[in-house]
Amino acid sequence: MSDTAAQPSAETSGENVLEVRDLHTTYSVRGSFFDRLRGRESGSVRAVDGVSLDLRRGEVLGLVGESGSGKTTLGRTLLGLVEATSGSIRLDGEELTGRSEAELRPLRRRMQIVFQDPHASLNPAMTIGALVADPLRFHKLVSDREELRARASEALERVGLAPASEFLDKFPADLSGGQKQRAVLARAIILGPDVLVADEPVSMLDMSVRAKILELMLELKDELDLTYIYITHDLATAKFFCDRIAIMYLGQIVELGPAADIYERPHHPYTAALLRAIPEPDPRRTVPRDLPRGEVPDAVVPPLGCPFHPRCPKAFEVCGWESRDLRTLLEDRWTRLSQDDYERERAGVGNLDVLDVPSVDTILPVPDGGTGEQPAEVLAAMRADAADDPFWSGVAATEVTDAGVRARFHEPRVPRDLRVDRSVVRCHLHDPEALAAAEEIRRGRDGTQNV
Amino acid sequence: MNAVGDNRERGGGEPILDVRDLRVWYGTGGDPVRAVDGVSFSIGAGETLGLVGESGCGKSTLGRGVLGLLPDAAAVAGSVRFRGRELVGLSVKGLRELRGPELGLIFQEPMTRLDPLQTIEAHFRETLRTHRPDLDDDEIRRRSLETLAGMGIPRTRFGQYPHEFSGGMRQRIMIALALVLEPKVLIADEPTTALDVIVEAQILGILADLRRNFDTAILLITHNLGIVAEACDRVAVMYAGEIAEEGDAREVFAEPAHPYTRELLRSTISLETTGLNYIPGAPPSLIDPPPACRFHPRCPNAMRVCAERHPIEVRAPAGQRVSCWLHGPEGEIPEGGREPLEREEFLEAEEA
Numbered sequence: 001m002s003d004t005a006a007q008p009s010a011e012t013s014g015e016n017v018l019e020v021r022d023l024h025t026t027y028s029v030r031g032s033f034f035d036r037l038r039g040r041e042s043g044s045v046r047a048v049d050g051v052s053l054d055l056r057r058g059e060v061l062g063l064v065g066e067s068g069s070g071k072t073t074l075g076r077t078l079l080g081l082v083e084a085t086s087g088s089i090r091l092d093g094e095e096l097t098g099r100s101e102a103e104l105r106p107l108r109r110r111m112q113i114v115f116q117d118p119h120a121s122l123n124p125a126m127t128i129g130a131l132v133a134d135p136l137r138f139h140k141l142v143s144d145r146e147e148l149r150a151r152a153s154e155a156l157e158r159v160g161l162a163p164a165s166e167f168l169d170k171f172p173a174d175l176s177g178g179q180k181q182r183a184v185l186a187r188a189i190i191l192g193p194d195v196l197v198a199d200e201p202v203s204m205l206d207m208s209v210r211a212k213i214l215e216l217m218l219e220l221k222d223e224l225d226l227t228y229i230y231i232t233h234d235l236a237t238a239k240f241f242c243d244r245i246a247i248m249y250l251g252q253i254v255e256l257g258p259a260a261d262i263y264e265r266p267h268h269p270y271t272a273a274l275l276r277a278i279p280e281p282d283p284r285r286t287v288p289r290d291l292p293r294g295e296v297p298d299a300v301v302p303p304l305g306c307p308f309h310p311r312c313p314k315a316f317e318v319c320g321w322e323s324r325d326l327r328t329l330l331e332d333r334w335t336r337l338s339q340d341d342y343e344r345e346r347a348g349v350g351n352l353d354v355l356d357v358p359s360v361d362t363i364l365p366v367p368d369g370g371t372g373e374q375p376a377e378v379l380a381a382m383r384a385d386a387a388d389d390p391f392w393s394g395v396a397a398t399e400v401t402d403a404g405v406r407a408r409f410h411e412p413r414v415p416r417d418l419r420v421d422r423s424v425v426r427c428h429l430h431d432p433e434a435l436a437a438a439e440e441i442r443r444g445r446d447g448t449q450n451v
Numbered sequence: 452m453n454a455v456g457d458n459r460e461r462g463g464g465e466p467i468l469d470v471r472d473l474r475v476w477y478g479t480g481g482d483p484v485r486a487v488d489g490v491s492f493s494i495g496a497g498e499t500l501g502l503v504g505e506s507g508c509g510k511s512t513l514g515r516g517v518l519g520l521l522p523d524a525a526a527v528a529g530s531v532r533f534r535g536r537e538l539v540g541l542s543v544k545g546l547r548e549l550r551g552p553e554l555g556l557i558f559q560e561p562m563t564r565l566d567p568l569q570t571i572e573a574h575f576r577e578t579l580r581t582h583r584p585d586l587d588d589d590e591i592r593r594r595s596l597e598t599l600a601g602m603g604i605p606r607t608r609f610g611q612y613p614h615e616f617s618g619g620m621r622q623r624i625m626i627a628l629a630l631v632l633e634p635k636v637l638i639a640d641e642p643t644t645a646l647d648v649i650v651e652a653q654i655l656g657i658l659a660d661l662r663r664n665f666d667t668a669i670l671l672i673t674h675n676l677g678i679v680a681e682a683c684d685r686v687a688v689m690y691a692g693e694i695a696e697e698g699d700a701r702e703v704f705a706e707p708a709h710p711y712t713r714e715l716l717r718s719t720i721s722l723e724t725t726g727l728n729y730i731p732g733a734p735p736s737l738i739d740p741p742p743a744c745r746f747h748p749r750c751p752n753a754m755r756v757c758a759e760r761h762p763i764e765v766r767a768p769a770g771q772r773v774s775c776w777l778h779g780p781e782g783e784i785p786e787g788g789r790e791p792l793e794r795e796e797f798l799e800a801e802e803a
Contacts, residue, residue: 066647067618176733178802206505207674208718209802211727233647236720240727263722277652279677280721283701287652287681295617295650331605339593342606352607 698771
């Protein structure tokens with residue numbers, strides 16, 4: 001049922017407006033003032049971390065994820081607003097990466113973007129007419145004032161700002177939020193683009209207006225033969241609006257498939273968790289309590305193995321368990337102990353900072369002047385109270401030493417893209433090799449018991 | 452005028468917070484903005500009331516008005532009683548003494564409420580020293596750590612600064628800072644709006660535990676109907692400074708009595724959405740709102756009476772109180788008042 005899918009839907013090459021292969025966008029981050037005080041100077045964030053996708057002509061492709069998932073950076077990289085670090089972006093077969101600004105300009109006319117905040121997207125000192133016609137002037141396609149005005153009128157009427165004469169000479173401040181977003185759409189379509197990247201286009205609008213703007217976008221798509229990339233954190237609007245959906249987590253697409261499949265039978269545990277967490281306006285349905293723990297981790301030093309493994313309820317032996325997971329689990333346990341029990345247990349281990357270095361061979365250290373038996377007791381108590389936690393499947397061996405309890409983890413595997421039904425999924429649960437490796441480990445464990 | 456403004460019998464005993472005919476105006480030089488215009492509700496111990504509405508409906512002003520946190524330019528009339536004690540007209544000092552130990556607050560943006568130069572420990576120490584001078588340092592530390600741990604914040608991070616925490620952790624810290632004083636009432640203004648969906652669900656779980664375990668009365672202000680369905684016992688729907696409908700959350704969602712509630716539910720895009728709906732037109736100006744029923748220009752069910760007389764609050768069949776002529780009282784509707792109202796068409800782009 002599953003096999004690797006290194007070339008997602010390569011068979012439909014002629015129908016693809018955009019083909020993206022192994023795209024990486026890396027930001028270097030300088031630490032904040034506080035970080036520098038603490039000696040944490042800088043690092044890099046792989047905001048887009050190996051993304052491959054095809055955008056089919058006429059479709060709406062959703063890029064869905066939480067903040068920090070890289071969805072916005074991916075959208076901007078596709079438009080050339082952010083430079084790709086490596087990989088390939090082809091627009092109708094033409095490579096976009098590595099081009100100069102001047103070479104990109106004519107291609108840019110074919111891809112436009114709509115941002116989340118319509119208030120910030122419109123220069124408050126310009127009239128709506130001038131704003132909407134601005135791309136024509138910028139690309140030196142039209143210079144005649146009358147024609148600019150006529151073209152702006154046409155675009156405004158197309159987005160429902162009619163009669164245009166009522167809006168042309170107004171300023172953004174005179175418009176409501178929904179009207180501003182219409183003006184932004186008018187500006188985006190005035191060059192006759194093929195692809196529109198819409199980054200949370202309705203998130204800042206009130207509920208009663210969102211549906212109206214989405215409806216307008218669907219009309220424009222049909223009338224103007226547009227293809228959309230719809231970037232959002234909102235799975236509800238994505239379900240309604242998108243043909244296919246890519247679920248992103250820490251810079252990667254973890255699942256990509258037809259919208260219906262994503263909602264009916266999500267294959268990645270992260271997708272399933274996102275869907276279950278949405279509060280629905282139906283009091284008969286309630287959000288479950290067994291949500292993934294914690295939050296999206298630090299992207300500067302992402303988890304080993306699968307980026308979702310620390311929060312994943314289904315993670316197993318080879319998903320990437322490591323030193324930092326031990327610390328998280330211990331600290332989480334401590335939030336549930338009484339102050340006295342916590343202090344007693346805290347005294348049994350040394351400085352936990354050694355666990356912050358990602359490693360599959362780590363030590364839960366002894367306290368000052370203590371013995372290795374003390375952290376061993378803490379570890380045993382942890383295990384006794386949370387024996388079902390998937391973390392323990394990742395522990396290969398423990399050993400009491402003078403420095404503390406040494407814990408070794410199974411070798412992490414990095415998940416690869418696998419085709420499952422009509423979707424592409426990056427998860428070990430669907431990888432026969434990963435499952436076989438785990439099975440091997442389990443057989444070995446039954447033979448030789450660890451401490 | 453107020454036929455059934457009372458719902459004390461439902462909360463079981465005296466309400467902790469009882470708001471009667473509250474009005475808040477903002478002076479703008481010319482005509483005042485009537486942000487809250489005659490609002491009444493009450494909350495009992497262990498009860499969560501959701502206050503929903505679109506932007507500009509006055510819900511945040513209402514939350515601030517209850518706490519006396521309005522700017523100087525605002526005028527307040529009506530009554531806010533906290534355990535029988537009148538808060539409207541109370542001195543700044545008197546209010547400040549109540550805020551914290553009795554009336555807790557959670558805002559949308561935790562980062563703007565935490566001092567970036569102070570550790571989390573210092574925040575708790577200052578709060579507890581101000582409001583609980585009877586506690587010694589050991590007890591302050593013990594209570595702070597217990598509360599933080601209850602919110603899932605690692606005890607080892609007590610000495611860290613706000614920026615070292617994620618958005619969700621900061622909101623947990625804000626909740627812990629409010630809870631450490633064990634307030635009877637918690638007012639949460641869009642507490643999860645800036646958070647991701649999984650973290651939002653985690654925070655909603657925390658709020659649900661609060662009302663179960665500590666008998667805290669919660670006023671949850673949100674624009675998200677899903678959150679109300681998830682976290683609230685009762686819901687009050689606000690439109691243009693007034694409460695259109697208020698009642699048991701399940702009843703209101705299952706059988707909305709006010710056309711605005713119904714249309715708002717219909718226009719909300721959820722996982723169940725199969726078609727797009729929206730409310731034509733835009734919410735009115737609060738300086739010069741439509742006469743009589745404020746929703747009548749946008750209401751698909753508008754009748755002649757709706758444009759002529761302000762609705763009278765009545766009890767709807769499913770039990771909620773509602774201000775809409777569709778539900779009577781029949782004796783107050785003039786002859787021919789039930790005839791459909793001829794309405795002007797809205798332009799497509801006339802919207803919020």
